[in-house]
Amino acid sequence: MSAVMVAKKVTRKWEKLPGKNTFCCDGRVMMARQKGVFYLTLFLIVGTCALFFAFECPYLAINLSPAIPVVAVVLFLFVVAMLLRTSFSDPGVLPRALPEEATFIEMEIEAANGNVPAGQRPPPRIRNVQINSQIVKLKYCYTCKIFRPPRASHCSICDNCVERFDHHCPWVGNCVGKRNYRYFYLFTLSLSLLTIFIFSFAIVHVVMRSVDSGFVVVCFFTLWSVVGLTGFHTYLISLNQTTNEDIKGSWSGKNRIQNPYSHRNIMKNCCEVLCGPAYPSVLDRRGLMLERSLHPANPTAAAAQVGKNNNAEPQPTERKAPCPPDEHAPDDANPNVTASTEDVSYNEKSPSPNQETLPPPQDPSPSLPEDNTDAALDKEKVH
Numbered sequence: 001m002s003a004v005m006v007a008k009k010v011t012r013k014w015e016k017l018p019g020k021n022t023f024c025c026d027g028r029v030m031m032a033r034q035k036g037v038f039y040l041t042l043f044l045i046v047g048t049c050a051l052f053f054a055f056e057c058p059y060l061a062i063n064l065s066p067a068i069p070v071v072a073v074v075l076f077l078f079v080v081a082m083l084l085r086t087s088f089s090d091p092g093v094l095p096r097a098l099p100e101e102a103t104f105i106e107m108e109i110e111a112a113n114g115n116v117p118a119g120q121r122p123p124p125r126i127r128n129v130q131i132n133s134q135i136v137k138l139k140y141c142y143t144c145k146i147f148r149p150p151r152a153s154h155c156s157i158c159d160n161c162v163e164r165f166d167h168h169c170p171w172v173g174n175c176v177g178k179r180n181y182r183y184f185y186l187f188t189l190s191l192s193l194l195t196i197f198i199f200s201f202a203i204v205h206v207v208m209r210s211v212d213s214g215f216v217v218v219c220f221f222t223l224w225s226v227v228g229l230t231g232f233h234t235y236l237i238s239l240n241q242t243t244n245e246d247i248k249g250s251w252s253g254k255n256r257i258q259n260p261y262s263h264r265n266i267m268k269n270c271c272e273v274l275c276g277p278a279y280p281s282v283l284d285r286r287g288l289m290l291e292r293s294l295h296p297a298n299p300t301a302a303a304a305q306v307g308k309n310n311n312a313e314p315q316p317t318e319r320k321a322p323c324p325p326d327e328h329a330p331d332d333a334n335p336n337v338t339a340s341t342e343d344v345s346y347n348e349k350s351p352s353p354n355q356e357t358l359p360p361p362q363d364p365s366p367s368l369p370e371d372n373t374d375a376a377l378d379k380e381k382v383h
């Protein structure tokens with residue numbers, strides 16, 4: 001141990017997150033990597049509104065009502081705010097299992113499956129849980145090394161498991177999931193209203209001045225796609241269903257399984273989806289961590305060194321066993337497994353209750369985040 005030089009560097013956790021996301025504003029903003037279509041969305045909304053304000057509004061404000069541009073501005077600002085809220089937030093990404101936790105889960109699965117003879121396919125990695133007297137299968141994610149909680153799915157574009165995954169939306173440049181679905185819905189709803197508003201007054205303008213306008217035709221096509229999308233999501237919300245479940249036919253067709261999340265009441269479903277509690281991000285993107293780099297800088301040698309130290313002598317920071325998944329808690333217990341990959345939070349946001357009770361796990365890889373119990377950093381801890 002004495003031969004190894006330990007250099008410490010304070011970084012934020014978002015810098016080490018393994019998914020295919022991009023971050024800016026020091027981790028406050030989180031998006032998918034492909035953002036081209038998002039810029040197109042922004043351009044189309046701003047462009048259409050700019051044309052409306054420039055060519056339609058002056059005439060309508062003078063000859064019809066000055067309230068028209070005011071309403072249009074308010075709607076426009078709301079649409080942009082909801083779009084940015086959807087695009088820039090964490091959709092509900094589940095942290096991947098730490099190497100120790102992954103090893104533990106793998107061992108547990110192998111023990112349960114027994115020895116699979118060579119050449120035979122191992123049984124699928126699933127766990128059954130009961131939700132509102134329906135059996136729901138939890139699938140194992142080979143990338144994130146976790147049993148996905150109910151309704152979670154792995155987004156291949158962002159390379160993350162996302163809670164209550166709805167779909168990956170290139171138009172907003174982000175996944176739509178548990179944490180941003182309602183903002184996504186409000187975005188489509190307000191955009192529908194804005195499009196209807198602009199379309200209606202563009203027609204009024206045409207009729208009043210008896211002029212031809214290509215603008216009306218553009219609005220007409222936009223109208224159907226946006227209003228159609230809003231209608232589809234209104235239907236999904238009334239059933240408490242996600243786009244992902246609808247496409248897969250999880251609660252219909254040959255499966256004949258009733259949706260266990262539905263309250264069988266449209267109002268209750270709408271209230272839960274749109275007005276239910278807002279969930280804190282479990283990623284703790286802006287949390288501080290100490291990165292240790294061991295010298296010699298050769299990562300393989302350093303990893304081997306850490307492995308040896310692990311067995312031989314106590315580490316400078318306290319090392320605790322990974323939090324095993326609780327088989328006797330047949331519910332969303334698996335989020336606990338994932339939540340346990342969280343370090344003690346140094347974030348401005350207070351962590352969720354189960355994060356606080358879990359031991360801060362350690363990462364044996366020197367290139368990966370290392371937890372820290374440094375007293376200096378403890379002072380920065382805000383609850």
Ligand SMILES: [Zn+2]
Pocket residue numbers: 141142143144145153154155159160161
């Ligand atoms: Zn995954």
Ligand SMILES: [Zn+2]
Pocket residue numbers: 032155156157158159167168169174175176
């Ligand atoms: Zn995605």
